[in-house]
Amino acid sequence: MTDAATGQLDAEWVEHHFDHLSPELARDLHPTLALARSRCLVAHSDQYDGFWVVTGYEDVLRVAQDWETFSSELGITVPHTPTPMKILPVTIDPPLQRTFKRLINTHFRPVVVVEWEQQTRALVNRLIDGFVEAGECDFMTEFARPLPGLAFFDMALHAPAEDLEMVNHWATLASLSHLEESRESHGKLAAWIGALMAKRREEGPRGDVVDAVMNADIEGRPITPAEAVGTVQLLVLGGLETTAGALGMSMIRFCRHPEILARLRENPELIPDAVEELLRLDGSFICIARTARHDTELGGRQIKAGERVLIYWASANRDESEFDNADTFDLDRGRNRHIAFGAGPHRCAGSNLARMNLRIALEEIVTRLVDVRLQPGADIDYHSTFNRAPQSVPITFTPGPRLTPAG
Structure with a gap:
C-alpha cells in the first residue's frame, strides 16, 4: 500500500504486508x-506464506550471530x-560451515590481497581510459560491473577473461531469486565452474583458491565435485554484483553531493574512511533470510520453529540507536561498526578484496574524473532483492587524458 500524498509505501505495508521483491521497495528502499x-x-x-522482517541493528546482529537458533x-x-x-x-551451519569457510578465508587475507593492488590499479586505469576522453559514460556498464569481475577472475580464479561478460550476466540473474531465469542461471554458472575445474586439473596447480577447494579434505574425506563447485560458486555470486552495486551507488552519491569528491581530492588520506561510510550507507548486500530452528523470542515477538526471518543489513546500518546522524555521510565519523559484509560465522570472506577494489577505484576516480554529474534526465532504476544495484548510472564529467595511448 502506498501513501496517496507521497506515493511511498505506508505504515500498514511495512508492518503487515512487507514484500522485499516489490519494485516500490527497490525504488524507495531507505525511506x-x-x-x-x-x-x-x-x-x-x-506475504509468501508469512515471514518476519528485522530492521534494528541489535536484532539483526543477534540473528546473524546466533546460528544455533537461526x-x-x-x-x-x-x-x-x-x-x-x-x-x-552460505547454506550450511557450523561446525561444518567453518571447514568450508577456512578454505576460502586463507586466500583472501590482507597479506594476499595486498599483492593484487598493482594489478587492480592498472585495471582501474585501463577501464577509465576507455571513456575518460569522451566526458560521459554509463558508469555501471563501462566501469562498475567490469571491474570486480575482471579483477576476480584474473587474480583469484586465474580464469579466462573472455568468459567475464557471460558469467557476470549469469551471476546477476542468479542473485535475483524472484526471476524465472534465476534457477537456470544457477545451473549455467555451476556448469561453467565445473568446466573450469576440469581444465585446471589438466593444467596443474597454481596454489590459488581453486586448487585449495578442488583438493580439500572435509572431515577426513575428499571434497565432492558438487561441494567444490558450490564453494567456488559462492565466490562468484558474492564478489561480482555486490561490489558493482556498491560502486554504482557510490557514484550516484558523488554526483548528488559533489562536496564529497572535492574534499577527498584535497584530503586523499580520508579515502579509507570514505570507503567505510559508503559501505555503511550504500552497501549493496542488503538482506538475507534465516530459518528458526526452534521457538524463540526476538524484539518482544514470538517466533515459531520453521518460520523465516529476513534481516536487513541495509536498515541496521542506518539505525540511529547505533549511528549518530545515521543517514548522513560523515567523513569524521569515529566509531563505525557497520555490518555491510554481514556478521557472525557467515560474514563475507571477500571483504578484504572488496575494500581494496573500492579504495583503489575511489583513489583513481577522485584524481581522474572532475565535475562528475548525472546526465540530464537520468532516471535511476534498481534491481533489488538480497543484493541491490543500479541498472544504469549515466554520468558526465570534464573530458580528461588517457594514461596509456589508444590502440
Whole structure:
C-alpha cells in the first residue's frame, strides 16, 4: 500500500504486508526501512506464506550471530528457492560451515590481497581510459560491473577473461531469486565452474583458491565435485554484483553531493574512511533470510520453529540507536561498526578484496574524473532483492587524458 500524498509505501505495508521483491521497495528502499524501524523493529509480513522482517541493528546482529537458533541450512531466501546445487558455505551451519569457510578465508587475507593492488590499479586505469576522453559514460556498464569481475577472475580464479561478460550476466540473474531465469542461471554458472575445474586439473596447480577447494579434505574425506563447485560458486555470486552495486551507488552519491569528491581530492588520506561510510550507507548486500530452528523470542515477538526471518543489513546500518546522524555521510565519523559484509560465522570472506577494489577505484576516480554529474534526465532504476544495484548510472564529467595511448 502506498501513501496517496507521497506515493511511498505506508505504515500498514511495512508492518503487515512487507514484500522485499516489490519494485516500490527497490525504488524507495531507505525511506521505507526507516519507516519500518520507527513502527516495528520486528514485524510480521503476510506475504509468501508469512515471514518476519528485522530492521534494528541489535536484532539483526543477534540473528546473524546466533546460528544455533537461526539457521542458514534450513533456508536463506523468502520465498524458499531451491537451487540445483548448494552454495557453500552460505547454506550450511557450523561446525561444518567453518571447514568450508577456512578454505576460502586463507586466500583472501590482507597479506594476499595486498599483492593484487598493482594489478587492480592498472585495471582501474585501463577501464577509465576507455571513456575518460569522451566526458560521459554509463558508469555501471563501462566501469562498475567490469571491474570486480575482471579483477576476480584474473587474480583469484586465474580464469579466462573472455568468459567475464557471460558469467557476470549469469551471476546477476542468479542473485535475483524472484526471476524465472534465476534457477537456470544457477545451473549455467555451476556448469561453467565445473568446466573450469576440469581444465585446471589438466593444467596443474597454481596454489590459488581453486586448487585449495578442488583438493580439500572435509572431515577426513575428499571434497565432492558438487561441494567444490558450490564453494567456488559462492565466490562468484558474492564478489561480482555486490561490489558493482556498491560502486554504482557510490557514484550516484558523488554526483548528488559533489562536496564529497572535492574534499577527498584535497584530503586523499580520508579515502579509507570514505570507503567505510559508503559501505555503511550504500552497501549493496542488503538482506538475507534465516530459518528458526526452534521457538524463540526476538524484539518482544514470538517466533515459531520453521518460520523465516529476513534481516536487513541495509536498515541496521542506518539505525540511529547505533549511528549518530545515521543517514548522513560523515567523513569524521569515529566509531563505525557497520555490518555491510554481514556478521557472525557467515560474514563475507571477500571483504578484504572488496575494500581494496573500492579504495583503489575511489583513489583513481577522485584524481581522474572532475565535475562528475548525472546526465540530464537520468532516471535511476534498481534491481533489488538480497543484493541491490543500479541498472544504469549515466554520468558526465570534464573530458580528461588517457594514461596509456589508444590502440
